[in-house]
Amino acid sequence: MDDSAHDARRRRVSPRLYDGVAGALDHAGLARLRADLSRGIEGDVLEVGAGTGRQLPHHPPGARVTATDPDAGALALAARRSPATRTVVAAAEALPFDDAAFDWVVCALVLCTVRDPLAALAEMRRVLRPAGRLRALEHVRSPNRALARAEGLASPLWGAVAGGCHLDRDTRASLVAAGFAGVTARPHLGGNIVLLEAARGA
Numbered sequence: 001m002d003d004s005a006h007d008a009r010r011r012r013v014s015p016r017l018y019d020g021v022a023g024a025l026d027h028a029g030l031a032r033l034r035a036d037l038s039r040g041i042e043g044d045v046l047e048v049g050a051g052t053g054r055q056l057p058h059h060p061p062g063a064r065v066t067a068t069d070p071d072a073g074a075l076a077l078a079a080r081r082s083p084a085t086r087t088v089v090a091a092a093e094a095l096p097f098d099d100a101a102f103d104w105v106v107c108a109l110v111l112c113t114v115r116d117p118l119a120a121l122a123e124m125r126r127v128l129r130p131a132g133r134l135r136a137l138e139h140v141r142s143p144n145r146a147l148a149r150a151e152g153l154a155s156p157l158w159g160a161v162a163g164g165c166h167l168d169r170d171t172r173a174s175l176v177a178a179g180f181a182g183v184t185a186r187p188h189l190g191g192n193i194v195l196l197e198a199a200r201g202a
């Protein structure tokens with residue numbers, strides 16, 4: 001087991017508990033953002049950190065979706081939710097796929113949690129085809145300075161109870177640093193949640 005898979009197990013949130021909370025958030029409006037995340041994706045699609053599979057029903061029916069997560073228990077729920085989806089237990093930092101195997105990589109609320117965002121993004125770039133694209137729905141460090149400071153203070157405690165989630169990551173900057181091109185970020189909730197999209201880049 002590599003370090004990231006180990007981390008995910010150690011700080012694991014019960015998949016059923018997570019699924020209940022995520023379901024409530026979906027009802028409260030997150031489902032609309034999930035629809036935006038999946039809109040128009042096609043071909044060979046890799047969803048990283050799919051968890052219990054809450055994003056899977058949003059993907060267009062024609063897409064050939066592979067879903068990964070280091071938590072086998074969560075992924076078992078995902079497979080039940082979406083039987084047509086191929087599921088593979090794996091951490092984002094070590095994706096067990098060939099180079100250039102996918103047209104799209106998508107993730108929802110995952111780059112806040114991965115142990116090493118730059119290593120995870122490097123893997124996502126590696127498995128994308130040259131014209132491939134990444135799309136990610138993420139909560140990120142607030143553009144409001146006072147709130148960002150509070151997020152920084154609360155993040156260690158939050159991470160301990162929320163599966164290693166960080167409240168204060170600048171994920172857009174991480175995409176740029178990882179070599180993605182044409183990075184865009186559509187803000188929601190005052191910029192605290194963003195829909196990121198980028199090309200693989202040369």
Ligand SMILES: C[S@@+](CC[C@H](N)C(=O)[O-])C[C@H]1O[C@@H](n2cnc3c(N)ncnc32)[C@H](O)[C@@H]1O
Nearest residue numbers: 004008049050051054071091092108109114115
């Ligand atoms: C907040 S949940 C989001 C789950 C799902 N994407 C959703 O939208 O409901 C974060 C997910 O990241 C996964 N995760 C944690 N560490 C990871 C890693 N190193 N690589 C990939 N996924 C990871 C967790 O197991 C969990 O399923």
